Amino acid sequence: MKFEQEFLKNQVFEDSLLTVNWYPGKGYLPSSAFRCMEYLENGDVVIRIGAPKAHEVKIIAQFGNPDANGYCPWQDDPVYGTKDEAGVFTCVLPFGRTHTGSRSLKVYIDGTLVIWPYLPTAFGSNRIQNFIEIPDHDMAFSYIYNVPHGAVISQKYHSSVTGKEERCMIYTHPGYQKNSESYPVLYLLHGGSDNETSWFTRNRIQDILDNLLAKGECVPFIVVSMNDMYTFGEDSAERSWNHVDGSTEAVLINDLIPFIEDNYRAKTDKWNRGIGGLSLGALQACDCGFRHPELFGNMVFLTSILYHDQYRNALGRPWEEALRHPEQIAENYRFIFCSATPQEDHFDYFKNDEKLMKEAGLEELMDGYVREVHDGRFTRWCSWRIGFRDMARLIFRD
Amino acid sequence: MKFEQEFLKNQVFEDSLLTVNWYPGKGYLPSSAFRCMEYLENGDVVIRIGAPKAHEVKIIAQFGNPDANGYCPWQDDPVYGTKDEAGVFTCVLPFGRTHTGSRSLKVYIDGTLVIWPYLPTAFGSNRIQNFIEIPDHDMAFSYIYNVPHGAVISQKYHSSVTGKEERCMIYTHPGYQKNSESYPVLYLLHGGSDNETSWFTRNRIQDILDNLLAKGECVPFIVVSMNDMYTFGEDSAERSWNHVDGSTEAVLINDLIPFIEDNYRAKTDKWNRGIGGLSLGALQACDCGFRHPELFGNMVFLTSILYHDQYRNALGRPWEEALRHPEQIAENYRFIFCSATPQEDHFDYFKNDEKLMKEAGLEELMDGYVREVHDGRFTRWCSWRIGFRDMARLIFRD
Numbered sequence: 001m002k003f004e005q006e007f008l009k010n011q012v013f014e015d016s017l018l019t020v021n022w023y024p025g026k027g028y029l030p031s032s033a034f035r036c037m038e039y040l041e042n043g044d045v046v047i048r049i050g051a052p053k054a055h056e057v058k059i060i061a062q063f064g065n066p067d068a069n070g071y072c073p074w075q076d077d078p079v080y081g082t083k084d085e086a087g088v089f090t091c092v093l094p095f096g097r098t099h100t101g102s103r104s105l106k107v108y109i110d111g112t113l114v115i116w117p118y119l120p121t122a123f124g125s126n127r128i129q130n131f132i133e134i135p136d137h138d139m140a141f142s143y144i145y146n147v148p149h150g151a152v153i154s155q156k157y158h159s160s161v162t163g164k165e166e167r168c169m170i171y172t173h174p175g176y177q178k179n180s181e182s183y184p185v186l187y188l189l190h191g192g193s194d195n196e197t198s199w200f201t202r203n204r205i206q207d208i209l210d211n212l213l214a215k216g217e218c219v220p221f222i223v224v225s226m227n228d229m230y231t232f233g234e235d236s237a238e239r240s241w242n243h244v245d246g247s248t249e250a251v252l253i254n255d256l257i258p259f260i261e262d263n264y265r266a267k268t269d270k271w272n273r274g275i276g277g278l279s280l281g282a283l284q285a286c287d288c289g290f291r292h293p294e295l296f297g298n299m300v301f302l303t304s305i306l307y308h309d310q311y312r313n314a315l316g317r318p319w320e321e322a323l324r325h326p327e328q329i330a331e332n333y334r335f336i337f338c339s340a341t342p343q344e345d346h347f348d349y350f351k352n353d354e355k356l357m358k359e360a361g362l363e364e365l366m367d368g369y370v371r372e373v374h375d376g377r378f379t380r381w382c383s384w385r386i387g388f389r390d391m392a393r394l395i396f397r398d
Numbered sequence: 399m400k401f402e403q404e405f406l407k408n409q410v411f412e413d414s415l416l417t418v419n420w421y422p423g424k425g426y427l428p429s430s431a432f433r434c435m436e437y438l439e440n441g442d443v444v445i446r447i448g449a450p451k452a453h454e455v456k457i458i459a460q461f462g463n464p465d466a467n468g469y470c471p472w473q474d475d476p477v478y479g480t481k482d483e484a485g486v487f488t489c490v491l492p493f494g495r496t497h498t499g500s501r502s503l504k505v506y507i508d509g510t511l512v513i514w515p516y517l518p519t520a521f522g523s524n525r526i527q528n529f530i531e532i533p534d535h536d537m538a539f540s541y542i543y544n545v546p547h548g549a550v551i552s553q554k555y556h557s558s559v560t561g562k563e564e565r566c567m568i569y570t571h572p573g574y575q576k577n578s579e580s581y582p583v584l585y586l587l588h589g590g591s592d593n594e595t596s597w598f599t600r601n602r603i604q605d606i607l608d609n610l611l612a613k614g615e616c617v618p619f620i621v622v623s624m625n626d627m628y629t630f631g632e633d634s635a636e637r638s639w640n641h642v643d644g645s646t647e648a649v650l651i652n653d654l655i656p657f658i659e660d661n662y663r664a665k666t667d668k669w670n671r672g673i674g675g676l677s678l679g680a681l682q683a684c685d686c687g688f689r690h691p692e693l694f695g696n697m698v699f700l701t702s703i704l705y706h707d708q709y710r711n712a713l714g715r716p717w718e719e720a721l722r723h724p725e726q727i728a729e730n731y732r733f734i735f736c737s738a739t740p741q742e743d744h745f746d747y748f749k750n751d752e753k754l755m756k757e758a759g760l761e762e763l764m765d766g767y768v769r770e771v772h773d774g775r776f777t778r779w780c781s782w783r784i785g786f787r788d789m790a791r792l793i794f795r796d
Contacts (some may be wrong), residue, residue, distance in 0.1 A: 011562060013565055014554070014563075014565050015562060015563075015564070015565075015624050016521075016564070016594060016595075017521075017527040018525055019526075040525065050510065051508070051510040052509065052510070053453075053508040053509050053510070054453075054508060055511065063491050069558060103510065108467070108506065109508075109510060109512065109655070110451040110452060111451050112448065112449040112450070112451065113450065114507065114512035114513065114515065115512065115513035115514070115515050115519075115526070116513070117511065117512065117513050117525045117526055118525060121513075121519065121526045123414075123415075126417055127417040127515045127516060128417075128513070128515055128519045128526075129515065139509065144554065144563050145563070146556045146563060149553065149554040149555060149563070151551045151552070151553050152551065152552040152553075153547070153549045153550065153551050153552075153569070154550040154551075154552070155549050156542065156547040156551075156608075157547060164409060164413060165409055165412075165413075165542050165543070165544060165547070166412045166413070166414070167412050167413075170549070173577075174661070175661075175709065177551075177570075177661055177662050178660070178661055178662060178663055180578040180796075190781070195415060196413050197414075212555075222540045227414050249754075261571070262576075263575055263576055264575050264576060265575070265576055282643050284710065310439075369441065385680065
């Protein structure tokens with residue numbers, strides 16, 4: 001595969017999120033000036049790191065290349081840099097049709113995990129980390145174009161549950177900031193070790209929605225991405241995943257939904273309210289959504305939702321009881337969207353979910369029950385973008 | 399000075415911007431778990447960096463401690479870490495009443511400038527960098543409290559000047575997202591090597607305004623922070639400061655103001671429109687504001703504005719001509735706010751500006767001409783926050 005220059009120069013990142021000077025060698029490595037990230041026409045990505053005193057630089061990309069069985073490991077093999085006489089290490093990340101989209105990068109200098117200041121950064125793995133976007137024509141629906149742009153809002157609110165000011169991210173579509181209409185709201189939960197920014201930085205939902213709306217392919221709605229991993233106290237044990245379910249649901253229902261409906265022009269009936277998530281967030285959304293049919297008429301699950309043996313749940317998991325009464329599910333919810341890619345290590349759960357829901361007869365009972373499996377070449381972030389796009393085309397249609 | 403625990407635990411950062419696990423030693427340095435940042439009661443800040451194979455770790459804080467003459471250098475002396483047997487370097491940043499507020503940190507491991515993943519990060523020095531907030535009771539007006547919170551918006555718009563989608567940041571006060579009124583708008587320019595996020599990440603204007611509005615100490619207005627350093631092309635020379643004035647003004651007037659007034663509920667007369675900036679942005683705001691009395695009835699300058707011998711300007715500097723007709727200035731502008739701290743290396747320019755404006759008689763001619771000099775102990779970010787707060791109390795009052 002060869003990428004044309006025009007495509008490689010597409011505006012994948014917001015320009016202002018990148019370094020102003022892409023040649024940071026100049027200045028702090030006086031003898032050389034080097035470009036820190038470069039896309040080659042074959043799709044390889046060259047990354048250069050100046051570390052004259054270091055012996056070894058390696059980069060590990062997250063969400064690896066699938067093996068012969070289609071299994072996609074959590075990370076690729078390390079790519080070691082070749083050092084030149086100026087002290088610049090050059091790492092070439094090999095391209096494959098299976099490597100595209102948003103990839104987290106772990107950068108190690110002499111064994112120490114650091115962030116390289118001249119690559120893009122976003123929150124992930126419970127911290128700020130480097131990531132890149134490996135361009136892909138099939139991901140072009142999520143890039144930046146000259147279309148009307150919605151607003152991406154960082155919004156603090158007080159939580160009665162954590163006792164602190166918490167933050168959510170909100171997308172409002174073009175027009176919202178000026179007009180006075182009310183809109184449906186989709187509440188989104190992120191994956192494990194991500195945070196409320198990840199739907200925007202990695203899944204690019206603002207760009208996907210801007211592009212869909214420009215083509216008239218979805219109805220306008222508000223998206224609220226909350227933090228599903230509230231922290232209590234300061235020590236390691238408390239700032240952990242212990243609170244992924246009970247506290248998330250409590251914050252969402254007691255604090256966030258009332259805040260949004262008091263402060264934004266949100267439609268407030270359940271048919272205009274949805275809950276969704278990806279990966280761990282899909283499980284949380286499933287639990288919360290099935291427990292609260294009075295609140296949510298729409299549910300969106302990217303990746304498996306029902307079975308997950310590693311998942312601790314403080315409030316219990318309501319899906320088993322719910323599936324015993326599929327006709328109630330069909331009454332309670334208008335739209336249930338599930339999607340995944342075979343690349344995920346949880347794909348067996350997804351297939352099992354499919355079986356359980358089929359046995360319960362949801363396909364026949366619900367027009368708005370949608371399942372899709374994405375092309376097996378896509379890494380998880382690609383799959384989640386595709387799932388989000390396809391979901392957005394369908395949700396909140398009268 | 400001793401800080402009480404209650405104050406040190408004040409919510410200085412948005413929790414979700416920090417690592418979930420503050421003990422990252424656990425996991426990648428198997429034998430140890432260490433807290434990466436710690437405030438001591440005397441105000442020292444302890445930073446720990448695990449780098450077992452490294453020989454030297456040093457941290458340089460930006461905007462240093464003033465010398466005997468009151469001059470505040472660009473950076474402090476390096477603080478070298480002490481290595482323990484587990485491979486963790488401990489650096490103690492010495493506290494002083496002159497060191498408080500937001501401080502950029504340059505972290506070097508064996509001479510290579512990196513970002514430490516477990517400290518806060520923000521854009522600065524033309525890239526993402528580490529920074530910390532050194533707590534200070536006098537900066538408490540800019541911290542996070544349980545008050546109604548406005549929205550901080552990342553907004554893309556198309557620029558006819560750069561030919562690309564650009565980004566600005568917008569603050570809308572509590573109430574804006576639900577109601578249907580129109581409000582005044584202040585356009586802000588950032589300092590050299592910062593970007594449109596810096597007014598929010600470093601100057602915390604969203605928190606300052608939330609807190610002022612909660613006390614009824616200012617009128618609600620919209621703030622738009624643009625990027626003053628547009629980039630053209632991809633090479634080093636073009637991604638530089640060559641475009642700091644001409645292109646900024648062109649983007650602001652041709653693209654951004656029309657976009658905001660088309661898409662947000664902005665009052666559109668000049669008395670409800672202001673332009674302001676800090677440091678380099680103050681110079682740009684001065685030039686643009688004096689050139690366009692038809693657009694801006696209010697101007698805000700934090701740090702010197704008139705003289706600056708290093709400043710290249712494509713469009714010429716209009717202040718000299720403007721000062722020849724002070725009565726026109728008084729007619730054209732309702733509010734001109736200037737502030738600075740003696741800590742800055744440009745403070746002599748500020749004093750000279752004061753003299754020139756005094757000679758022109760602005761003090762007598764304009765009720766809305768305000769100058770203030772902040773307590774000499776404050777570093778620049780502190781001074782800019784104080785200036786912003788004091789300005790916000792006065793601007794857009796009828």
